[in-house]
Amino acid sequence: MKYSHLFFDLDNTLWDFNANSYVALRDALKNMELLDKVGDYDSFFSIYQEVNDRLWALYRENKMTKNVLRGLRFEETLELNHTPMPGIGDAMNEVYLTEMPKQLKLVPGARVVLDYLHHKYRMAIITNGFREVQVDKLSQSGLQKYFDKLFISEDVGAQKPHKLIFEHAIKSMNAPKRKSLMIGDSWEADIVGAMQFGMDQVYYCPEPGKMPPSGETLQNESRKTSTTVITHLEQLLEIL
Numbered sequence: 001m002k003y004s005h006l007f008f009d010l011d012n013t014l015w016d017f018n019a020n021s022y023v024a025l026r027d028a029l030k031n032m033e034l035l036d037k038v039g040d041y042d043s044f045f046s047i048y049q050e051v052n053d054r055l056w057a058l059y060r061e062n063k064m065t066k067n068v069l070r071g072l073r074f075e076e077t078l079e080l081n082h083t084p085m086p087g088i089g090d091a092m093n094e095v096y097l098t099e100m101p102k103q104l105k106l107v108p109g110a111r112v113v114l115d116y117l118h119h120k121y122r123m124a125i126i127t128n129g130f131r132e133v134q135v136d137k138l139s140q141s142g143l144q145k146y147f148d149k150l151f152i153s154e155d156v157g158a159q160k161p162h163k164l165i166f167e168h169a170i171k172s173m174n175a176p177k178r179k180s181l182m183i184g185d186s187w188e189a190d191i192v193g194a195m196q197f198g199m200d201q202v203y204y205c206p207e208p209g210k211m212p213p214s215g216e217t218l219q220n221e222s223r224k225t226s227t228t229v230i231t232h233l234e235q236l237l238e239i240l
Helices: 017-031 041-060 066-080 089-102 110-117 131-141 163-172 187-197 233-239
Strands: 005-008 122-127 149-152 180-184 200-204 227-230
Touching: 005 163, 017 041, 017 089, 041 066, 066 089, 089 131, 110 233, 122 163, 131 149, 149 163, 163 187, 180 187, 187 200, 200 233, 227 233
Parallel strands: 005 122, 005 180, 122 149, 180 200, 200 227
Antiparallel strands: none
16 A cells, blocks of 8 residues: 555534534533524624634644633634623633534544445544643544544644654654645645645635636645645545
């Protein structure tokens, strides 16, 4: 086989972060008796997604700390929703993170793909998510059994796309770089990160609007690693 080790991202690659986050945040607002106060929930959640994505980008760039991110994303969302609630961000974060691991929806095809692959390859997860929820997500969703190890950026001290987290993962798994493959849904964090490290990649991109720039899809500029694009996880079975 061309590859012996597979490294997966978790959120929106295997565990359906968008769908699960939608339910978890709604339930958190219900538990705090705030759901009626924020108005139209779909609109509120759309604002939250934009704020969360922007602040996570700053976090990946080490321009924001975890402690600031956790509460600020909710306070900024409430401000932009014209329902400001100063000082409530940290409390909302705690309730939200409690609800997140309870959500069990996986990305379509995830279970089929993992059932097929986990006896044939050594597999691990590389994630930037918060430790306190990522471990519970794996356990509650039944994904834990498929993976030898879980590498979390907080534990490693480096976040994707930094090469240190990829280096730590392959060394810990005793994986040859040339026989290792990174699979993820974030072009910047998963694909460019693995590309710069020197590991082949599969870009899981179910939304056409998120396709990488022309010329970067099948072979990256360095010509040292290959990039494959899939729109459904089950296409992995055609590659591996």
